[in-house]
Amino acid sequence: MRLEYTDKQNRFRAEVREWLREHVPREPLKSFDTEEGFAQHRAWERTLSTAGYSAVTWPKDMGGRGTDLVEWLIFEEEYWSAGAPLRVNQNGIFLLAPTLMEYGTEIQKRMILPRMATGEDVWAQAWSEPGAGSDMAAIRSKAVRDGDHYVITGQKTWSTRAVFADWAFGLFRTEEGSQRHHGLTFILFPLNLPGITRRPIRQLNGLPGFAEIFMDDVRVPVAYRLGEEGAGWNIAMATAGFERGLMLRSPARFQQTARLLAELLRRHPDRAAADPSLCDAVTQAWMGAEAYTLATYRTACRLAKGGHIGAEASTNKIFWSELDLQMHETAMRILGARGELMPEAPDAAGTGQWLDGFLFAQAGPIYAGTNEIQRNIIAERMLGLPR
Amino acid sequence: MDFTFDDQQLAFRDAIRKFLMVEAAPEMLREVWETHSGRSAELRGKLADQGLTALSVPEEFGGIGQTDLDWILVHQELGYYAIPDSLTDTAYLAVYLLNNMPCDLAFKRQWLPRIAEGRARVAVGHPLNPLVSDAEMADLLLLWHDDEVHALTREQVKLTANASIDMSRRLFRVEWTPSRDTRVCPASPGRELWDGVLNRGALALSAQLLGLTHRMLDLGVDHAAQRKQFGKPVGSFQAVKHHLADVAVKAEFAEPVIHRAAYAVANEWPQRATFVSQAKLMAGEAARLSARHSIQVHGAMGYTWEADLQMFVKRAWALDSAYGDSIFHKQRVAGQVLGVDARLGPGESFAGGIERPMKGIQYG
């Protein structure tokens, strides 16, 4: 065990810090769930990619920096400390890309990854369907083989960023009459193909953060299939593993929130004096963010030594989503009667980001597999309880 | 940056685990705990054979000179198997004090080799603990007085036994008179040494609490998989599963916090007090939840003397408040987190932090 950074790691941190100081936009970007904001965020991805920073762990010839996971964590620490924009291509870079590296052909990697790194292609996930939420194996959208194409029909829903995104990836039933997780195939498809209709869905904050995707005889080249036909379920589970596991929510995000929360309380000494349990809640927030950070460093180091992410990844998902709720609930308690004010309200006095975060925190225990489903997984796969 | 233990450390941990699985079965512990002394000379001899009493004694005094980091994995096992306090107090805490006290060499020569061989028990009286564990069997007592360290034999103190809910504990009120003759270390550097004992005591208990958390969880899982109601194992019901999953989450995230704290203590990081207190708080929280939920999934069996669960539950409850209760440790963490120049955010988890002096917390 050695819990000090190496000189090389320190140099990387300094380099990233310096670059971000020069490049992070002075004015916050508009929400990426608006057309204008989406374009701004896409441009930011491009800027990031000029330094190889949009996907630091990828090989250099794919647009990354070839770093290990510890350097990725360092990058994320600097990124969140610098108050840099949210990542519009998160689902492509952190979820599809690791899967693609493992299951994709060389041609697919070269076709997809460099354009993802520069933000030319922004990706959406298309798993969920009206009848397939927690029970993803109930997927009904189908892809019928016709020569060197699949013909896709069906409906996907809750697809994040899909309103403005360029591509999507998801599971489709390729075997007529197959049941559950059999006969499913992992397919990548451009969202502008003929036969695709997207209907924006407004989220809790009023913006169209996700969309329904209707597919009516959409012709997708077979070359866009990831892995073997019928092998989609296992490949999708690998993606879900990344999502719950390491890269969906970097710990720096929560450390930054904990820091801002401590500052918020310090600016409201009257509130802290009136209710000492607020001090306790902020202390808890810091402890939780640290614990998540340490657990992630540990996993990163284990992976570097040839280990694997297992069922314990499900503990991550529960931990950070509950932590995020706890932190934002605490912020709302500190803000009191001003907490309800929308960010643009004149009297919100710059506290509106807490409301934004509070709203988004409500979704944490739902997306990426609900926390109830995670508890089932922990109980059955980690603890070995009967199904 | 390498947040993993090396193969040798893991192999030692595994060996201790195997050894304790055989030698420290609950039936056997219960038998020992029923005796007046609560301790078994035979078990102590076997622990010494495994090298546990010699672990941090320097080689020149017949030990194997290992660090806080080696102890932390051992302590998780000692917790899992509910090994009573005297081993930790003697071989970890007392050895730390003896090693680092600027006392004469003869005193160290007198005690350290005997401890390494498993032939001496030393009780440690830290002012944060109202009573002293294992004082009655101690060959030597190292006691706090105005930040000085005093060394006494059993004959020089008056002991009053206090029963604990944890049957393995042997707690004593110790009455004694400090004198020039009993003093073995002045207040400077005594104050620092007692802080060192506190951090190591809290660290050892954090790891034990984590071990206990896992033991209670395992007992809960075993019971839930075997006990049938409504024609199936109760462990197939989601409410039961989720109780146990919640414990697994707490345990999973307490562990790296404990390991970082051990590293911070071993390497004298300036933030070590905060990190140790965080470890103790999170381990305590995990252990309390494990106790509660494991009792719950046991049904009425969880409320009995007969089920082994009670041994571990009671030990967890007792250790949760030893070497600093939750108020003490929360104050230490809050002092750091809520301070004006707190360094909290991303990138501050490992090095470069600043330690705030523990204002307002005085021993005694």
Ligand SMILES: Cc1cc2nc3c(=O)[nH]c(=O)nc-3n(C[C@H](O)[C@H](O)[C@H](O)COP(=O)(O)OP(=O)(O)OC[C@H]3O[C@@H](n4cnc5c(N)ncnc54)[C@H](O)[C@@H]3O)c2cc1C
């Ligand atoms: C902000 C956000 C972004 C999202 N982004 C995407 C995306 O990009 N792509 C995509 O495909 N999907 C996305 N989703 C959808 C998400 O994956 C689903 O919402 C989730 O899997 C749950 O499905 P559901 O909404 O149908 O809830 P349901 O499955 O109907 O669940 C309702 C409730 O029942 C509980 N429940 C269901 N089954 C069980 C069970 N077996 N045991 C115990 N409890 C159970 C659930 O935990 C939940 O509390 C997103 C969701 C949100 C909120």
